Amino acid sequence: MGAFLCLLLLLTACGKDDEKSEKKSESEPKKEITLTDAMGEVKIPADPKRILASNLEDSLVALDVTPAAQWAIGTSVHDYLQPYLKDVPTIEWNMPLEQTINADPELIIFSSPSAIEEGKYEEYKKIAPTYVFKDEDAADWRKQLQIMGQIVDKEDKAKEVLADYDKKAEQAAKELKTSIGDESVAVIWVIAKQYYLLESNRYAGNVLYNDLGITQPKMIQDLPPAEASWNPIALEALTELDADHIFLASLPGEDGLQALKDSSVWKGLPAVKNNQVYDMEDPSNWTINGKIASDVTIDNVLKALK
Incomplete structure (x- = not known):
């Protein structure tokens, strides 16, 4: 009985230590990180809430992140994403500077250097930190998702999403x-x-x-x-x-x-x-x-x- 009580006390103490560790981890403030994109090094702000990522919204939504505005050509949007984005305002596909300013972003993400109107990159950087995907990374949605996970501090979520998709595809292939x-x-x-x-x-x-x-x-x-x-x-x-x-x-x-x-x-x-x-x-x-x-x-x- 004495040995059992000792073991019980030990397990209880360990459990409390784990809870303290988890609470400490959750309370730790997120930090600014530096990533290398198609243009060089870019500092990503800690926990950005308002993100513009025109034509890359799929990766944000997959990571449970709602963008500040969504890609559009006139009134056309990505219809398949509307169950998630129906109440999100639109921004024209080429991210006009005035519309970008009005969206008040904390972070801007472009799918490639060619997605930025010539000569406007520095203007976007003045509005908010700007990350530009390399063409090959944006074209491969798996790489795109993993990098987006780094950007929004959800790398574990990205791995989980990829694993779930692979299971779904494998089962569908069998059927x-x-x-x-x-x-x-x-x-x-x-x-x-x-x-x-x-x-x-x-x-x-x-x-x-x-x-x-x-x-x-x-x-x-x-x-x-x-x-x-x-x-x-x-x-x-x-x-x-x-x-x-x-x-x-x-x-x-x-x-x-x-x-x-x-x-x-x-x-x-x-x-x-x-x-x-x-x-x-x-x-x-x-x-x-x-x-x-x-x-x-x-x-x-x-x-x-x-």
């Missing part, structure tokens, strides 16, 4: 292997009167072909690797699209959508003949790199193909 086997899938994005095919390493193509292991049709396999400039494909060229399934990412009113569906080229495609075309009326998650965008894409694919 799709059962439901469609080696059948191939293609994604066509329609905007205005132009048509784009997603290569294996561009946007949602990464999700389908790399994360989910879905078979690429031969036409996709023969495309060159994705480059920064994304060139449309002629309607007539789609004659070669031998996909078993087609995801059609397009807003319902796009000018080229009806022209595509009325064409003999479209009507002759195997996926169309077999009624294996899936209209994705919100293309926003298909044409951006991001954890939440990839989540939504997986959900779309499973719903259509399971």
Whole structure:
């Protein structure tokens, strides 16, 4: 009995020490950090509350951070993010200086040097500390998320988010292997009167072909690797699209959508003949790199193909 009481006292003392340690850790003030970005060294303020990260909001939201304003082109926003950002004001995609000042940011984040209007970098730095992603880091949403985790002091959260996504993708890949086997899938994005095919390493193509292991049709396999400039494909060229399934990412009113569906080229495609075309009326998650965008894409694919 004496030994038991001693052990109980020891465990109680250890528990109190752990609680004190946790409280001390929570009470410790966050510190300014210095990171190296595409422009050099930048000092990131401790615990910034108002962050502008135009077109990088996906990573912030994945880390449970709400931006001070969200990317927009006129009235167009990233629709797939609106469950999280519906009450967040917009800022024009090119971050006009006046709008940026009015947003009163404590930290500004750009996706690349080319995202900054020429000659304006120093002006943004006067408004708030400014971090500029390297092109290759912003293009890879996993790297983007990890770096964003450093910036907002949520590195552990970033690791957790990545692990959760990998589990989701792995499970989805198994389900799709059962439901469609080696059948191939293609994604066509329609905007205005132009048509784009997603290569294996561009946007949602990464999700389908790399994360989910879905078979690429031969036409996709023969495309060159994705480059920064994304060139449309002629309607007539789609004659070669031998996909078993087609995801059609397009807003319902796009000018080229009806022209595509009325064409003999479209009507002759195997996926169309077999009624294996899936209209994705919100293309926003298909044409951006991001954890939440990839989540939504997986959900779309499973719903259509399971």
